[in-house]
Amino acid sequence: MPKTAPFTEDTLSSYEGQTVTRVEIAGRPDLQFSQIAPLITQHAGESFSADKVQQSLQAVKTSGKYKEVQLQLTPDASGVRVIFVLEPAVYIGLFEFPGAQNFAYSRLVQVSNYEAQAPYNAEDVKREQQSLLRFFRQEGYFQATVDPEVKFDADHDVANIVFHVDLKHRAEFGSIVIAGATPEDSAKLNHDLQTFWARLHGAAIRPGKRYNHSTINHANNYLEKRLAKQGNLAADVKLSGAEYHASTNRADIHFIVKTGPVIDVEIKGAHLFSWTRKNLLPMYQGIPVDDESIEEGRQALLSYFQSKGYFNAAVGVQSNAGTQRDTVVYTINKEKKHRVPDVQFIGNKNIAEDELRSHVPLQESHFLSHGKYSEKLVRDSVKNIKALYQSEGFSDVAVVSKVKNDGGDITVSFHITEGQRDIVRSLTIDGADTFPRKDFAPDGLKLAEGKPYSQSLVESDRASIIAHYLQAGYLTSSFRQTATVASKNDRHHIDVVYHIYEGPRVYTGAIETLGRSHTQQRLIDEDVNTLHADAPMTESALLTAESRLYNHTGIFDWAEVDPKRSITTQTKEDAVVKVHEAQLNQITYGLGFEVINRGGSIPSGTVSVPGLPPVGLPSNFQTSQQTFYGPRGSFQYTRNNMRGKGESFSFTAFAGRLDQRGAMYYIDPNFFWSKWRSTFSISYEKNEENPIYSSQQELGSYQVQRTIDHAKADTVFFRYSFSKTNLTRVLIQDLVLPQDRNVRLSTLAANFTRDTRDNPLDAHKGMLDTVEIDVNDTHLGSSVDFAKLTAQAAYYKSSVRKIVFANSLRIGLAQPYSNSRVPLSEAFFTGGGNTLRGYPLDGAGPQRSVEVCPNGQPGCNQFINVPSGGNELLLVNSEARIPLPFKKGLGLVVFYDGGNVFPNVGFHNFTSLYSNNVGLGLRYNTPVGPVRVDIGHNLNPVQGINSTQYFVSIGQAF
The missing domain is CATH 3.10.20.310 (membrane protein fhac)
Incomplete structure (x- = not known):
């Protein structure tokens, strides 16, 4: 139902002659149409008459029984609905669907054709009831009932509609009935829908299985594909309905099949994949074979091969139409492949x-x-x-x-x-009574007298003018342009008129909330604080308020912020905040049985020990193999919107034969109703799956964070965390030194981040600056004493021809005190696709040699290098990201990476250890980020490490 709007003579005349499908009243639940019927001269079933509608509207107004009467016209499939809205009107508030929790609330709102700002109309409620019933039956609930109940909210002058739903039992599939085909074809198609291949395509309709609407859609497509494979390219399969049998709670599915003639399409002289044929040739798209479709296919083939470089290609065609079989043969002469220089x-x-x-x-x-x-x-x-x-x-x-x-x-x-360019001879603004012309845009209007006339400039002016009015509270403002030539002899001088309909300037009245039950009103008020009573009601304020309500995770699954009534002539209107609260509690769980082989050859060729980067193992490395079996299970509980403040609590657990873990999280997005967000988490894991070691890890942390600027680019957080890592059953003794097998960390951390990048995945402009300070002290429960600083400054700038220059500087310092040390898990490592691309992953910096023998037995003289990390990090990265003009989304990158990890803080051996890396890369943009291929070369090669490295990944290097 469209929103009510003021109707002019032109608007009314546009409906002249259309059939009036219904004449109704709305807004007054205490009145029946029969009470005003004698005043109405426009009747249903007649042709629409602007005069009769105006007479009816005037008669109702002059009756003196109603404060105001608004006219609303609604286009219908068969004509137009005429609705008289009687003021003071009751408007639709919220819909509720108790008993239909199987379906998302937003989906039910969509199905029921919910319309914001709609006046109450009893006829609409009946139509919404029928829409819901059709939807539930379509989903297999053929015995479902929907009983609407109207609850009038006198405080807000709205009617909330409660649709009481009883779904009853979901039906099962019965038999398949196929009409329109021969008995033999019907039996074959029926069998096709019950095969293993139909199950793989989600199209299997088997008696006794749960009724599923998506299965029926898949079955429809599956039958068409099966017929197409038999040569019935123009076959048409339609679902004619589902015949429900209440006694068995089963529904027979009826299809109507029009097989059409068998069509043989042959391609000679070239090879085309089946999917290419389907995209190019009309016969594969259900279009009958005739001269027009045959020629359309020829042109499509010609364009296809020309686009592949066969510019001199020729396509001939021969066709033969029979009673049972049509034959079309396309003969393609590709000729030589050429270029477009x-x-x-x-x-x-x-x-x-x-x-x-x-x-x-x-x-x-x-x-x-x-x-x-x-x-x-x-x-x-x-x-x-x-x-x-x-x-x-x-x-x-x-x-x-x-x-x-x-x-x-x-x-x-x-x-x-080019010809002569049209010039604006005059520019007139008609209807702009509120604002002077200079206020329409920051730099004035784009179009002006004496300047070239351009439709793009007109569109720019239109956008800025309408935006200006919307921001000032003119919610129904509109813009229309007319351009006429100066004279027949002077066609290139244009007189332009901007016609502006300002409409009323609307101020916000009361701000009302509907649908709130568990949520505290303060939380909603803070989300909609862009709206202020007695201030202009702007479109941006309404949209921002609605967006903020959706930003909460797990609080509202549907929200709208609108004026209570459509804006017609009123200058003040209440704003209504409508919300539907999401489910508070969610529980998911799973049970199973597992068989795990621990040992044998390490499949990945690497091992990742907690606190140590992944380390490559020899290809012949083996351990003793053991098989474990037993039950496994997972459980997750989430409580949303705790205390009505948007807080959330979740608990997850997993238990298997060799792996047990659990975690708990508590998030408060409005810490003591402030702008701070707090997060508390605890986790525990005991893992014995790896044949090389067993681990036990405990972690607890508490963090508060907030943005500190209006643009939300600057973020600060403070965190305390406690972690404990114990490694046992270490097969390779020197892989992790004894002092790093049992480590406790008690960390106080502070971080500041400024992020002004336009796109974090693929920045073209902006900056990223971050600095973090961590302190671990034995007085707080840590097993070591040290402080750590990490910082990064990255700068991105787009230059000529869209070349992006990206630069990054990263610094890390870790300094022990009180005769302590920095544990391996907190040391710095570098090398790889995101740091120094002339090294393999973590292959730069200090290394130590570790003997790796099968089953951990020493004396095999087989060694690998293991990163030992360092206490100082310096990384300089610089890239020129150059888009290639011949392929959209493809780019070339030239880069330099410099720096390294240094054993100790200071400049000892700085020059000798500093590494220079250069290289080239390709980028290809995808929806999930750029695909990256880099080749890096180390100008300071290290013995035992290849100086040229290759990397393939997703996302930019920095």
């Missing part, structure tokens, strides 16, 4: 070539591609260039393409005759 633009003076190229789908060849060319792409390019020029005011532009075939290589030139 050049795409030229001739005659362009006012639009740069780079801008033109961005609108042209043709592509020049390069070392990875022959380029892109086809006759269709040439036609599309001409259209795009003309549209671009016309949008910039060149109404008489002419574009002619010329294709030169030089020995098979294609050169395409676009000859542009």
Whole structure:
């Protein structure tokens, strides 16, 4: 149902002659339509008449029984609904669906066609009831009942609709009935839906199995694919319905199948994969074989092979239509593969070539591609260039393409005759009574007298003008532009009029909350503090408030913030905050049985000991193998919105034969109703899965953090953590030295981070600055005394041709005191794809030699290097990220990495240990981040380590 809006004569006349499907009243639950029917001259079933509607509206108003009457027109499938909203009206508040917890609240709101700002209408409630019933039956609940109950909230003048749902039992699948096919085909298709392959596709409909709507959809598609494989390319399969039998609680599924003729499509002279055929040829998309579809397929094949570089390709076709079988043969002569060495633009003076190229789908060849060319792409390019020029005011532009075939290589030139550019002779603003012209944009309007006329400039002005009005509280403001030529003899001077409908300036009245039950009102008030009583009601304030409500995890699963009524002529309106609270408690669990082999060859070739980077093991390294078996189980409990403050508590546990772990988390997003966020966590794990060692780890931490600037770029946190790590059953004795097998850390930490990057995954501009100080002291329960500083400063800048220069400096210092030491788990390590790319992972810095023998028996004289870490870290990284013009999303990177890990704090042996690394890389943008391939070379090679390293990963290096 569209929102109520003021109707002009033009608006009403646009509905003239359409069928009136219903005439209704809304807003007054105490009235029936029959009470005002004598006043209405526009009746259902008649053609819409603006005069009759206006007469009816006036008659209701002059009856004197109602404070105000608003007209609302709703387009319908068969015509238009006419609704008279009687004021003071009761508006729809919230929907509730008790008994339908199996479905997400947001889904039920969508199904029931919930409309914000809608006046109460008894007829709408009936339609919403029927929509819910159809949905539940579609999902297999054929005996479901929905009983609406209207609860009037006199305090807020709203009607909350409670749809009491009783789903009863979900049905099971019965038999499959297929009509429209021969008995033999029906039996075969029926069998196809019960095979193992149908199960793999989620399309198996088997009697006695739970009814599932998605299974039916999959079955529909599966049958069409099966028929297509038999040559029935134009086959059509439709679900005609489900016949429910209450006595057995089963539903028979009925399909109507139109097999159509068998169509043989043969491709000669070239190979096409099956999925390419389906994308190109209309016959595979359910379109019958006729002259038009055959020619469409020929053109599609021609364009496809031309786009692959076969610019001289020719496609012939022969067809034969029979009563039971149609045959279509496409003969393709690809000729030689050629290139597009050049795409030229001739005659362009006012639009740069780079801008033109961005609108042209043709592509020049390069070392990875022959380029892109086809006759269709040439036609599309001409259209795009003309549209671009016309949008910039060149109404008489002419574009002619010329294709030169030089020995098979294609050169395409676009000859542009720009013509005279349209100039604004006058600019008039009509209807702007509130704001002076200079206030519409920070730098004034883009369009002005004496300047070129451009539709893009008009759109820019429109956006800034409407934004200005919306920010001032004019929620129904609108903009329309008219442009007329000065005269027949002067077609290139334009008189422009900006027509502005301001509408009323709306101020916020009361701010009301609906749907709150467990949540404290203070939490909601802080989220919607962009709205203020008696202040202008702005669109940004409404959207920001709604967004903040959704930002809470586990509190609300649906929220809306809107004016109570659609804005028509009123200048003050209440804001209504509608929320639906998510489920407070969630429990998940799982049980199983496991068989684990501990030992044998280490499959990954590496071992990762707690506190030590992953270490490579010899390929022939083996341990004694043992098999363990027993039950396993997992459990998770989460309590959301504790105390109504948005706090959350969760407990997770896992128990297996060789691994047991548990963790508890408590998060308070509003610590004592402040801007601080606090997190408390405890975890424990005992792990005996690795054949080389067993570990027992305990960790507890408490952290408070907050942003300290309006833009939320600056974050500070303070943390206390206690950890205890015990390693036992260490097979390789020297892998972890005795003093590092039992370590307690009691850490006080403080961190400050400033992050102004535009995209943390792939920054093009901005900065990242972070510094953290950690202190461990035996007086706090630590087994060692040391302080640690880590800091990073990264800077990103986009330059000419979108080249990004990225630079990073990382520093780390760890200093023991009181004759103590820095444990291995807190030392610095470097080397690898994110630090020094001339080294393997953690291969830089101090190393020590460790004897690795099968089953831990010494004396085999087989050694590996193990990183021993250092107390000082210096890393300098610099990259130039260069986008490659011939492939969107592909980029080249030139980088330098310098620095190393140093054994002790200071400048001892700094020069001799400092390492320089250079290299090249490729980046390809994907939705999850750039795919990264880097080749790094160490200019200061180390004996025993290859000076050239290769890395493949996701995301930028820094």
